[in-house]
Amino acid sequence: MKNLKILVVDDDPVTRLMLKKTLSKSDCDVDVAHDGVQAVELISRRFYDVVLTDMMMPGGMDGIDVLAATKARYSDTQVILITGYGSVDTAVTAMKKGASDYLQKPVNIDEVLLRLAKVSEIKALQKNAGDLREAMDITEKNAGETIQLLEMAVSGLENKLEDIKDILSQQDGDAYERIDTALRMLA
Amino acid sequence: MIKVTQDEIKILSKYIKDVSGVHLDLSKAYLIETRFKNILEETGCTSYADLYTKARSDPSKTIERKMIDAITTNETLFFRDSGPFELLQHKILPDLIDKRASKISNFFPLPIRIWSAACSTGQEVYSISIVLKELLNDLSKYNIKLLGTDISDAAIAQASYGSYNKFEIERGLTRDKLQKYFVANGDSWKVKDEIRILANFKKLNLMQPVNGLGKFDIIFCRNIAIYFTVEDRKALFHKIADILEYDGYLIIGSTESLTGVCPRFEPKRYLRSIFYQLKE
Ligand SMILES: C[S@@+](CC[C@H](N)C(=O)[O-])C[C@H]1O[C@@H](n2cnc3c(N)ncnc32)[C@H](O)[C@@H]1O
Numbered sequence: 001m002k003n004l005k006i007l008v009v010d011d012d013p014v015t016r017l018m019l020k021k022t023l024s025k026s027d028c029d030v031d032v033a034h035d036g037v038q039a040v041e042l043i044s045r046r047f048y049d050v051v052l053t054d055m056m057m058p059g060g061m062d063g064i065d066v067l068a069a070t071k072a073r074y075s076d077t078q079v080i081l082i083t084g085y086g087s088v089d090t091a092v093t094a095m096k097k098g099a100s101d102y103l104q105k106p107v108n109i110d111e112v113l114l115r116l117a118k119v120s121e122i123k124a125l126q127k128n129a130g131d132l133r134e135a136m137d138i139t140e141k142n143a144g145e146t147i148q149l150l151e152m153a154v155s156g157l158e159n160k161l162e163d164i165k166d167i168l169s170q171q172d173g174d175a176y177e178r179i180d181t182a183l184r185m186l187a
Numbered sequence: 188m189i190k191v192t193q194d195e196i197k198i199l200s201k202y203i204k205d206v207s208g209v210h211l212d213l214s215k216a217y218l219i220e221t222r223f224k225n226i227l228e229e230t231g232c233t234s235y236a237d238l239y240t241k242a243r244s245d246p247s248k249t250i251e252r253k254m255i256d257a258i259t260t261n262e263t264l265f266f267r268d269s270g271p272f273e274l275l276q277h278k279i280l281p282d283l284i285d286k287r288a289s290k291i292s293n294f295f296p297l298p299i300r301i302w303s304a305a306c307s308t309g310q311e312v313y314s315i316s317i318v319l320k321e322l323l324n325d326l327s328k329y330n331i332k333l334l335g336t337d338i339s340d341a342a343i344a345q346a347s348y349g350s351y352n353k354f355e356i357e358r359g360l361t362r363d364k365l366q367k368y369f370v371a372n373g374d375s376w377k378v379k380d381e382i383r384i385l386a387n388f389k390k391l392n393l394m395q396p397v398n399g400l401g402k403f404d405i406i407f408c409r410n411i412a413i414y415f416t417v418e419d420r421k422a423l424f425h426k427i428a429d430i431l432e433y434d435g436y437l438i439i440g441s442t443e444s445l446t447g448v449c450p451r452f453e454p455k456r457y458l459r460s461i462f463y464q465l466k467e
Binding site for chain 2 (some may be wrong): 075081140143144147148150151152154155
């Protein structure tokens with residue numbers, strides 16, 4: 001999970017700091033925002049692999065708003081929501097709107113790391129699938145062109161052979177002349 | 188995890204070939220394991236031999252259907268390889284309409300019969316629908332029969348429903364076509380009725396006789412014969428030659444060839460693509 005670009009959004013300074021410290025230690029590149037408004041501002045300027053956001057925040061924008069803004073900007077960014085204890089319904093709503101996962105408070109750092117590892121695994125798989133598709137497209141395109149040329153060439157030769165067969169099997173006329181015509185057709 | 192033995196691989200791949208024509212490479216044991224693992228668990232089979240016995244003796248053929256769904260590769264996308272659809276729009280359809288119009292009185296709608304022989308989840312068929320819609324302004328002047336068939340129930344069900352998730356919809360469609368011919372429906376996209384209505388879908392195994400379908404002016408048979416043995420390929424393209432109209436058009440996959448497969452067809456080149464017609 002090295003090199004994931006992560007945005008942590010939380011109005012609680014303690015959680016914010018704790019997440020920033022631990023995630024940075026795991027080689028992630030971490031930015032923080034103290035509310036939804038600041039988060040949206042950051043998202044508009046930079047791509048994040050993961051946005052880890054609190055659900056309830058002051059300032060008029062909550063986690064669902066951050067989720068919507070993130071997805072509108074980069075549909076590839078994975079959004080993980082941090083919900084209060086017992087707010088499963090909100091979490092389900094968030095998942096329906098495209099969140100990849102949710103965590104319940106109090107935040108357990110091992111759990112966060114586990115979710116992030118999952119995200120980075122998915123990213124690796126996506127890249128792999130994309131690479132394979134790309135490789136297949138290129139191979140298919142090249143093979144297609146070659147096959148077309150061969151197909152036309154073979155068909156042309158087959159027709160020519162038919163004509164030559166016709167000429168050679170004609171009964172009338174001079175045999176040498178027929179061979180001569182056939183040879184000229186080959187050239 | 189239950190392992191598949193060499194004998195089981197042989198039995199199962201013969202069975203798969205018999206019911207679908209799909210020819211499995213015997214060295215690809217993992218394919219059988221990864222693809223049938225879930226069915227094995229669902230049906231409570233204790234081995235792959237057990238699965239084979241159950242599949243064969245199941246009168247409802249549910250297991251067989253599931254195995255076909257699992258083993259077939261449904262990989263497809265809208266306007267795959269683009270060339271054939273340009274060909275359809277700029278060469279085949281205009282030529283066909285010219286030929287037919289000269290023979291038929293203006294009172295009758297002009298018949299255009301198109302078949303997508305292994306249509307998977309429907310992208311190829313709807314790409315054809317879109318071309319028809321864009322080229323022919325007044326569809327009431329034509330009697331269009333556009334048929335998509337496939338052996339996989341799951342694929343045909345999705346094709347009929349005409350709904351695609353975000354990954355499927357992203358592949359091959361321009362933004363413009365997406366906006367014009369699809370409507371968002373929650374997380375997925377659905378083809379509009381005007382496009383859907385042109386097409387029909389039906390389950391059909393290409394290893395079996397196909398003459399019940401009637402004749403066609405244009406046949407798409409792309410990226411399916413590659414899964415068959417050469418013998419089965421030959422049989423397939425002969426059947427296709429039988430139901431293609433004498434002046435009709437055949438389109439195969441961009442990396443496929445009919446050389447040595449069916450001498451009744453002659454390749455013709457237009458722009459960047461090849462199509463086949465019956466020899467005279
Ligand atoms: C790779 S897809 C090709 C889809 C589309 N024609 C294209 O080129 O994008 C191959 C399809 O062939 C179907 N298929 C496999 N065996 C078949 C058979 N015996 N009869 C009919 N369809 C079959 C599979 O279910 C699969 O959907």
